[in-house]
Amino acid sequence: xxxxxxxxxxxxxxxxxxxxxxxxxxxxxxxxxxxxxxxxxxxxxxxxxxxxxxxxxxxxxxxxxxxxxxxxxxxxxxxxxxxxxxxxxxxxxxxxxxxxxxxxxxxxxxxxxxxxxxxxxxxxxxxxxxxxxxxxxxxxxxxxxxxxxxxxxxxxxxxxxxxxxxxxxxxxxxxxxxxxxxxxxxxxxxxxxxxxxxxxxxxxxxxxxxxxxxxxxxxxxxxxxxxxxxxxxxxxxxxxxxxxxxxxxxxxxxxxxxxxxxxxxxxxxxxxxxxxxxxxxxxxxxxxxxxxxxxxxxxxxxxxxxxxxxxxxxxxxxxxxxxxxxxxxxxxxxxxxxxxxxxxxxxxxxxxxxxxxxxxxxxxxxxxxxxxxxxxxxxxxxxxxxxxxxxxxxxxxxxxxxxxxxxxxxxxxxxxxxxxxxxxxxxxxxxxxxx
Numbered sequence: 001x002x003x004x005x006x007x008x009x010x011x012x013x014x015x016x017x018x019x020x021x022x023x024x025x026x027x028x029x030x031x032x033x034x035x036x037x038x039x040x041x042x043x044x045x046x047x048x049x050x051x052x053x054x055x056x057x058x059x060x061x062x063x064x065x066x067x068x069x070x071x072x073x074x075x076x077x078x079x080x081x082x083x084x085x086x087x088x089x090x091x092x093x094x095x096x097x098x099x100x101x102x103x104x105x106x107x108x109x110x111x112x113x114x115x116x117x118x119x120x121x122x123x124x125x126x127x128x129x130x131x132x133x134x135x136x137x138x139x140x141x142x143x144x145x146x147x148x149x150x151x152x153x154x155x156x157x158x159x160x161x162x163x164x165x166x167x168x169x170x171x172x173x174x175x176x177x178x179x180x181x182x183x184x185x186x187x188x189x190x191x192x193x194x195x196x197x198x199x200x201x202x203x204x205x206x207x208x209x210x211x212x213x214x215x216x217x218x219x220x221x222x223x224x225x226x227x228x229x230x231x232x233x234x235x236x237x238x239x240x241x242x243x244x245x246x247x248x249x250x251x252x253x254x255x256x257x258x259x260x261x262x263x264x265x266x267x268x269x270x271x272x273x274x275x276x277x278x279x280x281x282x283x284x285x286x287x288x289x290x291x292x293x294x295x296x297x298x299x300x301x302x303x304x305x306x307x308x309x310x311x312x313x314x315x316x317x318x319x320x321x322x323x324x325x326x327x328x329x330x331x332x333x334x335x336x337x338x339x340x341x342x343x344x345x346x347x348x349x350x351x352x353x354x355x356x357x358x359x360x361x362x363x364x365x366x367x368x369x370x371x372x373x374x375x376x377x378x379x380x381x382x383x384x385x386x387x388x389x390x391x392x393x394x395x396x397x398x399x400x401x402x403x404x405x406x407x408x409x410x411x412x413x414x415x416x417x418x419x420x421x422x423x424x425x426x427x428x429x430x431x432x433x434x435x
Contacts, residue, residue: 008401012254012427020235024197026098032074033105037230104178111156117149134176160185207231249289251400297333309338329357331371348390380405388416
């Protein structure tokens with residue numbers, strides 16, 4: 001098990017280019033399963049979860065050609081459906097959450113879709129009911145083997161229908177959209193997720209010949225087509241990494257420019273960081289964060305304590321709440337962090353408390369942070385990364401802390417962040433990968 005040894009308290013300076021978006025990649029990499037033609041995708045991040053999905057697709061029979069770093073050509077001309085019943089498939093697919101995205105396109109094109117219980121972060125319940133309920137509405141038959149934890153959907157004559165989703169699940173919406181693009185007639189999906197990454201998937205599918213309207217809204221209309229073709233698609237920069245870098249700059253009092261952020265796709269993210277008192281400027285399509293000695297959390301108009309909570313897009317993404325919580329620990333003022341969507345994501349705060357942060361964990365969903373206003377530094381400790389986002393939050397805390405910190409289980413960080421130690425060391429950080 002690898003670890004990071006971090007010597008904190010150093011100010012960083014320079015430019016960072018965000019990687020391609022992990023959450024978009026896990027969706028769009030499955031879209032080539034819908035066509036026998038070649039699909040080229042660029043700006044693919046070189047991270048563990050994405051590489052696992054590429055390996056799974058290859059094992060299924062997808063021909064994959066690397067054009068250059070981050071750019072691949074996919075051709076799903078000869079898919080081995082028998083492989084989906086093998087032990088190797090079960091092992092590979094159960095090792096990452098993103099494997100769920102293969103079911104929709106397989107069902108649409110081949111009339112069958114199989115999946116073992118997928119892996120991923122342990123951040124609370126992440127049910128799959130929404131995915132399969134949508135496919136059942138399209139006419140598929142569903143079976144779940146509780147003993148084997150194996151899901152199966154079958155349906156060779158999917159028909160368009162009206163689907164009112166019970167939750168605005170991003171992956172659920174993506175899976176249902178891909179299942180519906182070749183269904184007969186018209187499908188309407190209401191309460192659909194509308195994250196930029198889902199918009200990207202819909203635009204990609206339209207480039208392949210699909211007919212999807214209502215993109216960027218919570219009501220999608222899909223007119224089924226008989227077949228899809230190839231296309232070229234470029235993945236957006238990762239908004240979660242961009243937010244992580246903003247938080248890093250604030251915590252370490254660093255001057256950092258984040259390049260090519262696709263600002264118009266960031267939604268409310270810059271606004272939320274500004275509510276913590278962090279100065280950031282838009283320069284073209286870059287974000288410039290100046291070095292700040294201190295930053296003060298805003299209050300509501302009536303003077304009451306600020307609450308920052310997550311919500312489906314265009315609300316604030318839950319993936320950045322861990323970063324916000326860490327950044328608030330050295331702010332002036334207090335804030336209530338309300339994690340509505342996942343009940344286990346705040347359980348890493350005990351490590352921040354050990355570092356000297358003043359945080360009250362109210363319940364699994366809420367934590368009150370009383371900012372230290374840099375009156376005392378966080379102190380370096382030994383800790384273990386529980387999931388991707390908490391892991392990077394702990395890394396940011398360690399980079400701002402006094403002394404040496406060690407973070408174990410950094411495989412969790414590597415799942416979502418490409419060469420994070422090398423990139424930050426180039427700006428003046430002192431992160432050593434050991435083990």
